[in-house]
Amino acid sequence: NAGVTQTPKFQVLKTGQSMTLQCAQDMNHEYMSWYRQDPGMGLRLIHYSVGAGITDQGEVPNGYNVSRSTTEDFPLRLLSAAPSQTSVYFCASNPSPRSYEQYFGPGTRLTVT
């Protein structure tokens, strides 16, 4: 198993550009989520999904869209990038919403200029 994979590893965007951060897991996990990590602030939940076709907002959803068309994939879309979205983004998966196990991907470092 590859676990949780994220692409790209690094990305530089100009303000106003859009892009999609990819996340995939091959563990057949129901639950997937996106976090952003900023210095001194830990990780903050952006969006999450309890299964294919079901998504919900986390703590900091503004400026981001998600969809979950398959169990494996959970892409995060930035609609119009802003410098405040410069961060490291982590995707995570759980076997189910009621499981304590949590697996994080390696992260995508995004810089918006």
Place this chain on the structure above:
Amino acid sequence: TQLLEQSPQFLSIQEGENLTVYCNSSSVFSSLQWYRQEPGEGPVLLVTVVTGGEVKKLKRLTFQFGDARKDSSLHITAAQPGDTGLYLCAGVEGTSYGKLTFGQGTILTVHP
């Protein structure tokens, strides 16, 4: 959103010393997790504590969940350079165990 205050933010010690990292909240969490993160990688789950007063040990690491389930601590005995990294506590709200509230993190550096 429940908040978790983690302290200290930075810790620089010599090999062989003991240390404790604290994670505190004014709110009750149903469970609490501790993660370790290396530079350029995602957090890796170390332990989950569920019951108030629970103590778990992982080799030289001891994790405790407060009786009221509002706080937790991580104690490392005889720290080694390999313990260097970012330690994060994360609280679970209700029964959505994948929906975590993270503390700010503690950057630990253990010097040989």
